[in-house]
Amino acid sequence: MNRFRENALIGVSWACGLILSGIFFLLVAYLAHQGAGVIDVKLLFGETPPLQALLLQQRVFDGLFPAMVGTFLLVCLSIVLAVPLGVATGIYMAEYAGARVKNLFNLVFDVLAGIPSILVGLFGFALAIFLHKHFSNRIQPCLLISALALAFLVLPYIIRTTQAALEGIPGETRLTALALGATKPQNLFHVLIPQSLSGMLSGLILAIGRCAEDTAVIMLTGVVVTAGVPTSLLGPYEALPFYIYYISSQYAGPEELLRGYGASLILLLLCTMLFFAAFLIKKRLTYLALYRP
Amino acid sequence: MNDEQVKIKVTGLDFFYRDRRILTNLNVRFERNAITALVGPSGTGKSTFLYTLNRLWENIPDARMSGTVEMSLGGLWRDIYEGSYPVTELRRRVGLVFQTPNPLPMSIRKNVAFPLKLAGNRDRRLLQDRIEQALQMAYLWDEVKDRLDDDARTLSGGQQQRLCIARALVLEPEVLLMDEPTSSLDAAATEIIETLLVALKQRFTVLVVSHYLDQVRRVADCVVTFPDGAVVSNSSETR
Amino acid sequence: MIGPSERATERILLVSAAVSASVTVLILGFMLVMALPLLRGGGLFSLLTQHWEPGKGLYGIYPLLVTTAGISSLSLLLAFPLSLGCACLIGLYGQRPPGTLLRRIVQLMTGVPTVVYGFVGIFVLVPLIREFFQTGSGMCLLTGALMLSVLIAPTMILFFQDSFERVPRSHLAAADALGADRAQKLLYVVLPAARRGILVGVILAFGRAAGDTLIALMLAGNAVQVPGSVLDSVRTLTAHIALVIAADYESPEFRSIFACGLILYLFITVITVLVRRLAMPESGERP
Numbered sequence: 001m002n003r004f005r006e007n008a009l010i011g012v013s014w015a016c017g018l019i020l021s022g023i024f025f026l027l028v029a030y031l032a033h034q035g036a037g038v039i040d041v042k043l044l045f046g047e048t049p050p051l052q053a054l055l056l057q058q059r060v061f062d063g064l065f066p067a068m069v070g071t072f073l074l075v076c077l078s079i080v081l082a083v084p085l086g087v088a089t090g091i092y093m094a095e096y097a098g099a100r101v102k103n104l105f106n107l108v109f110d111v112l113a114g115i116p117s118i119l120v121g122l123f124g125f126a127l128a129i130f131l132h133k134h135f136s137n138r139i140q141p142c143l144l145i146s147a148l149a150l151a152f153l154v155l156p157y158i159i160r161t162t163q164a165a166l167e168g169i170p171g172e173t174r175l176t177a178l179a180l181g182a183t184k185p186q187n188l189f190h191v192l193i194p195q196s197l198s199g200m201l202s203g204l205i206l207a208i209g210r211c212a213e214d215t216a217v218i219m220l221t222g223v224v225v226t227a228g229v230p231t232s233l234l235g236p237y238e239a240l241p242f243y244i245y246y247i248s249s250q251y252a253g254p255e256e257l258l259r260g261y262g263a264s265l266i267l268l269l270l271c272t273m274l275f276f277a278a279f280l281i282k283k284r285l286t287y288l289a290l291y292r293p
Numbered sequence: 294m295n296d297e298q299v300k301i302k303v304t305g306l307d308f309f310y311r312d313r314r315i316l317t318n319l320n321v322r323f324e325r326n327a328i329t330a331l332v333g334p335s336g337t338g339k340s341t342f343l344y345t346l347n348r349l350w351e352n353i354p355d356a357r358m359s360g361t362v363e364m365s366l367g368g369l370w371r372d373i374y375e376g377s378y379p380v381t382e383l384r385r386r387v388g389l390v391f392q393t394p395n396p397l398p399m400s401i402r403k404n405v406a407f408p409l410k411l412a413g414n415r416d417r418r419l420l421q422d423r424i425e426q427a428l429q430m431a432y433l434w435d436e437v438k439d440r441l442d443d444d445a446r447t448l449s450g451g452q453q454q455r456l457c458i459a460r461a462l463v464l465e466p467e468v469l470l471m472d473e474p475t476s477s478l479d480a481a482a483t484e485i486i487e488t489l490l491v492a493l494k495q496r497f498t499v500l501v502v503s504h505y506l507d508q509v510r511r512v513a514d515c516v517v518t519f520p521d522g523a524v525v526s527n528s529s530e531t532r
Numbered sequence: 533m534i535g536p537s538e539r540a541t542e543r544i545l546l547v548s549a550a551v552s553a554s555v556t557v558l559i560l561g562f563m564l565v566m567a568l569p570l571l572r573g574g575g576l577f578s579l580l581t582q583h584w585e586p587g588k589g590l591y592g593i594y595p596l597l598v599t600t601a602g603i604s605s606l607s608l609l610l611a612f613p614l615s616l617g618c619a620c621l622i623g624l625y626g627q628r629p630p631g632t633l634l635r636r637i638v639q640l641m642t643g644v645p646t647v648v649y650g651f652v653g654i655f656v657l658v659p660l661i662r663e664f665f666q667t668g669s670g671m672c673l674l675t676g677a678l679m680l681s682v683l684i685a686p687t688m689i690l691f692f693q694d695s696f697e698r699v700p701r702s703h704l705a706a707a708d709a710l711g712a713d714r715a716q717k718l719l720y721v722v723l724p725a726a727r728r729g730i731l732v733g734v735i736l737a738f739g740r741a742a743g744d745t746l747i748a749l750m751l752a753g754n755a756v757q758v759p760g761s762v763l764d765s766v767r768t769l770t771a772h773i774a775l776v777i778a779a780d781y782e783s784p785e786f787r788s789i790f791a792c793g794l795i796l797y798l799f800i801t802v803i804t805v806l807v808r809r810l811a812m813p814e815s816g817e818r819p
Binding site for chain 1: 557
């Protein structure tokens with residue numbers, strides 16, 4: 001055998017690994033270096049007293065507070081919209097769908113998962129125009145439309161993780177309750193869903209991360225640079241990722257740019273934390289699977 | 294075997310999985326209050342056959358069956374595949390114990406109470422009585438009475454299997470199906486379960502799949518060989 | 533016999549699945565309906581071949597198509613060897629620190645927000661490119677492709693690595709028995725056996741690169757032109773959608789973004805079908 005090829009493989013692999021981790025560490029270090037000093041109360045609330053801002057008594061102008069609230073509300077709304085539909089669909093796919101329906105729907109959801117987020121945003125935008133024309137002229141791109149579009153974006157994630165968690169349950173466990181006289185829904189709610197909860201949960205957290213970081217969907221569906229804390233579902237709102245995008249091209253001075261670094265770092269930390277949360281839950285999942293004597 | 298002793302009648306049973314034929318024109322009868330051992334090489338459809346007696350195969354995709362299965366349940370003969378007979382009702386009267394112990398991830402108490410809960414029983418006093426009774430019957434009560442709220446998966450393999458037997462017994466079924474109940478257990482645990490089986494036949498009709506000929510000789514009243522379903526009486530040889 | 537609650541549960545679940553599936557169809561429907569006026573009567577041909585000059589009434593998306601194809605291919609070209617190398621490193625040191633550590637980093641990278649990559653790209657990569665090549669603003673096809681390759685590498689690595697792990701144990705045991713070391717096993721057993729998985733990973737990554745908006749939007753310059761070199765400022769299909777917000781919803785300019793959307797949608801559908809075709813026999817082998 002060829003010694004040279006094998007040694008080359010090892011060398012090249014190491015080089016690639018070092019390059020990629022180097023890029024990642026550079027990115028994190030750069031953001032931390034530029035942004036860490038900026039993160040303080042003033043970054044969030046500007047000149048407004050924090051308590052009054054939190055109680056929504058006074059509007060925050062030069063801080064990230066409204067954008068963070070906007071992102072938070074956006075994530076909550078999208079998840080509330082996406083989870084019931086996604087989980088129910090996942091359950092149907094895993095437990096009820098016949099082979100042909102399953103095959104077709106698998107393809108449909110694979111396509112949905114692959115649709116670029118900007119298209120989902122464009123869809124939300126077109127939907128808003130459509131509703132505006134045909135139903136109520138109060139409807140325009142807004143928080144609700146964004147949340148709906150984001151819900152569609154993460155729907156396939158939730159369907160897939162639910163389906164995979166249920167399908168991962170061993171055949172005999174699946175039959176245990178049925179053999180004891182359980183109906184199909186009883187089996188589902190008493191055995192199958194509780195057993196696949198951690199799998200579903202890690203999918204949920206990944207979906208939250210996706211909602212929090214997405215920029216392409218919201219930039220077409222109602223996010224704006226200044227709106228303050230959102231007051232209505234049908235109104236415009238601010239969001240952290242869009243703020244970062246906006247600052248990167250339109251910053252008016254060094255101070256605004258620094259705020260952009262701060263916002264990037266906060267968003268990065270948020271997504272990292274969510275990632276670790278999903279990871280810990282999944283780790284527990286494998287632990288549970290191994291624990292079985 | 295005269296007609297009064299018969300509990301289960303299987304006629305012309307064919308079973309297919311995907312395009313593979315598992316069972317062919319099986320005709321066999323099972324005696325009440327006796328232990329019948331199902332023996333034969335592996336892959337000849339013994340476990341599958343048990344699944345046709347509580348219709349559990351219907352939950353396995355790509356499986357197909359024809360033929361009739363009649364049982365005397367609650368003193369009445371009925372075709373268990375008859376549309377008007379609820380499958381959940383059937384499974385409450387025909388208990389099944391799996392090859393590997395499969396306690397659900399909940400406490401010992403909840404595991405045994407689970408079938409009662411599924412059947413809609415909520416009376417706590419009654420639940421408590423039935424749980425104790427079932428665990429007594431499965432020779433497990435003395436070992437677990439002080440730790441009923443522990444996770445069932447903390448029990449040893451043999452205890453887990455007896456827990457699963459208790460769980461199957463708590464509904465007071467008439468027929469008990471067992472799929473190689475001792476194959477994953479050590480000798481000591483196996484012995485307890487064999488003694489238990491012999492005690493259980495006073496009240497139940499027991500069908501047990503077994504690979505161990507000495508076990509069959511020790512506990513079985515009747516032997517059915519697979520795949521053909523020929524019946525060999527065990528009593529003349531050993532008793 | 534099935535009880536009423538059983539039937540109700542099944543019906544609710546079926547309706548949910550139908551609603552979820554209809555979202556996919558609805559998105560396609562909206563794109564089609566909005567783009568249709570442009571596609572009628574040979575419109576499709578001029579749309580795909582003409583240039584984009586709204587002043588002269590030309591709304592062709594040919595430059596965008598070329599750019600998207602170019603930037604995705606270039607990023608793939610950059611990311612593929614890097615990803616394969618990283619996947620090999622993880623494969624070589626499976627359960628030991630270099631392998632597990634790199635795997636964690638790669639997994640973590642999948643969670644980094646795209647906009648953060650773009651933001652750092654603007655303030656680090658763009659000046660670098662500008663200084664190095666001494667031309668233009670530094671926002672060009674190459675900048676976009678470089679950052680895009682960082683974005684798609686983790687997906688590819690995890691996919692490659694997954695297909696490495698699917699290589700049957702028996703193959704590895706056979707190599708072990710013949711006295712192969714780690715590198716030999718990887719080179720002569722794992723890599724050949726995982727060929728199909730690697731291909732699928734590449735196709736998926738290509739779809740991901742073509743579908744990404746933020747990186748190209750922030751780093752590639754956004755000038756609508758057919759790129760003559762990698763240092764030209766360019767605009768992708770996705771960036772085009774993000775940038776055109778016309779006031780007149782009936783104008784061809786506005787409708788052209790739905791044509792872009794339609795093309796991306798069809799492209800993703802083709803990729804999905806292709807991936808499923810390629811992945812099917814592999815999954816069929818394992819019952």
